[in-house]
Amino acid sequence: MQPRPLPVPVPIPADVFEAEDRVRPFAIETPLLRSDALDAAAGASVWIKPECLQVTGSFKIRGASNRLSKLSETERARGVVAYSSGNHAQGVARAARQLGMLATIVMPSDAPLVKVEGVRSDGADIVFYDRWHESREDIAADICDQTGATLVPSYDDADIIAGQGTAGLEFARQMQAAGEPLHHLVCCVGGGGLISGIALAFSALSPDTRIWGSEPEHHDDWARSLESGAIVANSKEAPSSICDAILTPQPGDVTWAVGGSRLAGGFRVSDADVASAMRFAFRHLKLVVEPGGAAALAALLHRMPESSRGQRLGIVLTGGNVDPALFARLIAPSGPDQGPG
Amino acid sequence: MQPRPLPVPVPIPADVFEAEDRVRPFAIETPLLRSDALDAAAGASVWIKPECLQVTGSFKIRGASNRLSKLSETERARGVVAYSSGNHAQGVARAARQLGMLATIVMPSDAPLVKVEGVRSDGADIVFYDRWHESREDIAADICDQTGATLVPSYDDADIIAGQGTAGLEFARQMQAAGEPLHHLVCCVGGGGLISGIALAFSALSPDTRIWGSEPEHHDDWARSLESGAIVANSKEAPSSICDAILTPQPGDVTWAVGGSRLAGGFRVSDADVASAMRFAFRHLKLVVEPGGAAALAALLHRMPESSRGQRLGIVLTGGNVDPALFARLIAPSGPDQGPG
Numbered sequence: 001m002q003p004r005p006l007p008v009p010v011p012i013p014a015d016v017f018e019a020e021d022r023v024r025p026f027a028i029e030t031p032l033l034r035s036d037a038l039d040a041a042a043g044a045s046v047w048i049k050p051e052c053l054q055v056t057g058s059f060k061i062r063g064a065s066n067r068l069s070k071l072s073e074t075e076r077a078r079g080v081v082a083y084s085s086g087n088h089a090q091g092v093a094r095a096a097r098q099l100g101m102l103a104t105i106v107m108p109s110d111a112p113l114v115k116v117e118g119v120r121s122d123g124a125d126i127v128f129y130d131r132w133h134e135s136r137e138d139i140a141a142d143i144c145d146q147t148g149a150t151l152v153p154s155y156d157d158a159d160i161i162a163g164q165g166t167a168g169l170e171f172a173r174q175m176q177a178a179g180e181p182l183h184h185l186v187c188c189v190g191g192g193g194l195i196s197g198i199a200l201a202f203s204a205l206s207p208d209t210r211i212w213g214s215e216p217e218h219h220d221d222w223a224r225s226l227e228s229g230a231i232v233a234n235s236k237e238a239p240s241s242i243c244d245a246i247l248t249p250q251p252g253d254v255t256w257a258v259g260g261s262r263l264a265g266g267f268r269v270s271d272a273d274v275a276s277a278m279r280f281a282f283r284h285l286k287l288v289v290e291p292g293g294a295a296a297l298a299a300l301l302h303r304m305p306e307s308s309r310g311q312r313l314g315i316v317l318t319g320g321n322v323d324p325a326l327f328a329r330l331i332a333p334s335g336p337d338q339g340p341g
Numbered sequence: 342m343q344p345r346p347l348p349v350p351v352p353i354p355a356d357v358f359e360a361e362d363r364v365r366p367f368a369i370e371t372p373l374l375r376s377d378a379l380d381a382a383a384g385a386s387v388w389i390k391p392e393c394l395q396v397t398g399s400f401k402i403r404g405a406s407n408r409l410s411k412l413s414e415t416e417r418a419r420g421v422v423a424y425s426s427g428n429h430a431q432g433v434a435r436a437a438r439q440l441g442m443l444a445t446i447v448m449p450s451d452a453p454l455v456k457v458e459g460v461r462s463d464g465a466d467i468v469f470y471d472r473w474h475e476s477r478e479d480i481a482a483d484i485c486d487q488t489g490a491t492l493v494p495s496y497d498d499a500d501i502i503a504g505q506g507t508a509g510l511e512f513a514r515q516m517q518a519a520g521e522p523l524h525h526l527v528c529c530v531g532g533g534g535l536i537s538g539i540a541l542a543f544s545a546l547s548p549d550t551r552i553w554g555s556e557p558e559h560h561d562d563w564a565r566s567l568e569s570g571a572i573v574a575n576s577k578e579a580p581s582s583i584c585d586a587i588l589t590p591q592p593g594d595v596t597w598a599v600g601g602s603r604l605a606g607g608f609r610v611s612d613a614d615v616a617s618a619m620r621f622a623f624r625h626l627k628l629v630v631e632p633g634g635a636a637a638l639a640a641l642l643h644r645m646p647e648s649s650r651g652q653r654l655g656i657v658l659t660g661g662n663v664d665p666a667l668f669a670r671l672i673a674p675s676g677p678d679q680g681p682g
Contacts, residue, residue: 033369036396050627053374053627057625057627283665286391286393286394286628286629286630286661287628289627320627325673327623329669331669
């Protein structure tokens with residue numbers, strides 16, 4: 001039985017390849033990194049794609065620049081609106097600035113300050129909302145109604161997915177250059193824009209690699225959806241998580257249409273797993289990774305099955321936008337000492 | 342008038358090229374990174390060589406692996422000894438382990454714990470000493486006398502310099518691939534092993550690039566030596582600095598023989614400059630850089646002359662081995678908050 005087609009476009013691998021030329025003026029090709037310490041900890045050969053080193057500190061510039069580059073002249077003149085806890089916001093703000101467009105970002109009033117500052121430094125207007133009592137969707141829709149601006153979704157959109165997928169094209173090609181494909185790739189999942197884009201890219205370039213999600217426990221909508229074969233939402237009473245960037249209610253319609261059939265499954269990680277992964281990245285990788293961006297590393301360090309030992313594993317570290325006070329607390333739990341100086 | 346030749350070998354550019362094959366099994370080619378935020382802050386186009394991402398968390402594996410690979414079978418069987426505040430120690434320990442040799446490291450009892458753990462995890466023996474009342478040179482010499490082990494100097498040695506210089510070969514070639522040579526390169530300086538190796542490499546591949554040191558204020562022996570044309574030592578009463586990795590009494594004889602005629606000059610940076618640079622790297626580059634490793638970035642952010650504006654500048658971030666409590670204190674001076682989680 002064929003599933004009912006979606007009323008909106010669902011991207012195919014060719015869309016990811018076509019996105020590359022549009023994304024290139026905005027994003028860097030992030031390197032692949034190795035770490036003896038990580039190989040030893042994982043009991044496997046691990047390749048790391050550090051999108052925390054990407055422009056704006058996360059992969060989100062890829063999707064935003066692809067989406068905004070496709071707007072018509074008329075649409076560009078009216079500007080764009082996005083809502084986001086921060087990384088998508090920064091991607092949209094940067095792409096808009098580079099294209100000479102106005103951007104308005106609807107952000108929760110408790111968004112990490114580092115993300116607010118990133119958006120502000122790219123000249124976007126910020127509208128704060130109370131995420132317990134206001135609807136960001138309604139606020140953004142009002143702005144679009146009033147100004148004619150285009151809403152840029154953070155994940156559930158063919159162009160966003162295709163843009164994020166350029167990270168997957170790079171990863172697969174870098175592994176081709178390294179000589180051997182990955183057995184497994186683990187990527188954090190919020191709405192699923194990145195992982196479904198990566199799944200498209202790997203379906204074309206490295207079809208035998210199995211793609212796995214990693215989510216905060218209690219926010220395991222993708223894992224449960226993949227297990228049940230249909231979209232399942234998180235409980236509205238789910239306890240919060242430090243992974244602010246990847247807390248979404250359920251898989252998107254478009255991301256599910258792409259990822260639902262292409263992902264192998266999902267891991268659940270605790271806040272303690274994530275904090276441990278951030279400390280590992282600090283200690284051994286010398287990378288600053290934000291909580292949501294460390295979910296794949298957390299899965300690798302704490303949740304991988306024995307069967308992955310000795311295999312070639314890839315992880316994406318998706319972002320590094322974390323407030324210094326939280327980072328300090330997580331890497332040095334007992335608080336700073338009175339060291340030299 | 343020709344200067345009197347040194348009684349020990351002084352490396353030439355060919356030695357750096359020859360070191361590459363020996364270093365390759367031990368070290369990675371670190372990528373070159375760019376940052377819009379850094380370009381904006383410096384008013385220049387900046388390329389970053391992040392040796393903090395190198396194996397053992399600093400460039401020191403390059404020189405250590407070159408030096409140890411050249412030992413004879415007989416020498417290898419007797420092991421090696423090194424003294425170091427930590428990064429050279431880790432480089433020697435790792436190279437020794439990979440070559441199946443015994444290593445004994447003489448470390449100050451107040452060395453950063455992260456460096457002690459790094460050495461220990463590579464299976465080296467550690468001998469601690471009190472750096473106010475004991476001589477690490479005497480302790481190391483005693484061990485060599487008793488065991489027949491080879492002392493591996495941390496900088497003042499032709500093979501160490503040539504090995505560190507492989508970072509310069511990479512940097513110069515990566516800039517060739519980027520299309521244009523650097524006008525200026527800034528690198529932190531302790532004993533001068535890395536910067537003199539880089540100067541050798543650039544003299545062969547990018548001779549018009551001017552190479553500058555960066556040192557903690559009061560430990561500006563290289564800057565003053567370059568200004569006066571002869572080796573000048575630091576005052577023994579110089580106040581300390583957070584840059585533990587680059588506090589050395591004076592330029593080495595061999596490093597000075599290489600660098601004295603090839604370096605353009607030196608910058609002095611304060612602990613506050615260095616802390617600011619570490620915060621910048623955390624916030625914008627998403628890299629963990631240790632104090633000494635951030636000295637070049639500190640010079641770029643706080644000490645560059647107006648004449649460098651608009652030019653192509655290179656910096657080396659030489660290491661990332663910093664204790665979490667100190668890092669936490671430097672990036673979040675008011676102490677960790679009681680954030681989410």
